[in-house]
Amino acid sequence: MPTGWPSPCCRLNDVVSSNSAPERMCIGCRARAPQNDLLRLVLQTEPLRIAVDEDRALPGRGAWIHPQADCLEKAVKKSAFAAAFKQRIPRSAYEDHGKWLQKMDNK
Ligand SMILES: [Zn+2]
Numbered sequence: 001m002p003t004g005w006p007s008p009c010c011r012l013n014d015v016v017s018s019n020s021a022p023e024r025m026c027i028g029c030r031a032r033a034p035q036n037d038l039l040r041l042v043l044q045t046e047p048l049r050i051a052v053d054e055d056r057a058l059p060g061r062g063a064w065i066h067p068q069a070d071c072l073e074k075a076v077k078k079s080a081f082a083a084a085f086k087q088r089i090p091r092s093a094y095e096d097h098g099k100w101l102q103k104m105d106n107k
Contacts, residue, residue, distance in 0.1 A: 026038060026066045027083070031066075039064070041100075042061070043063075047092075050093050076097060
């Protein structure tokens with residue numbers, strides 16, 4: 001496990017908004033929502049898989065989704081992950097997405 005991650009090269013600048021939390025688009029229903037209301041997903045490599053970033057501290061490109069089965073199903077059906085992470089995502093990378101909801105329920 002390397003110490004010190006490379007600094008993210010392609011992190012989007014947060015939109016500066018005057019008085020509210022930054023908004024993100026849910027990859028399921030494609031509605032915008034305060035990021036506090038969304039679950040962050042990150043793409044991990046070796047093996048390639050999508051993981052829930054519960055603490056929002058993992059490096060790399062993130063995708064955001066409502067913590068709802070509805071949005072999750074939409075994202076899976078539309079292969080929204082590939083668009084969100086801008087690369088091909090094999091189905092095996094999110095085959096455990098059923099567990100994501102368990103994490104969501106714990107919130
Ligand atoms: Zn949604």
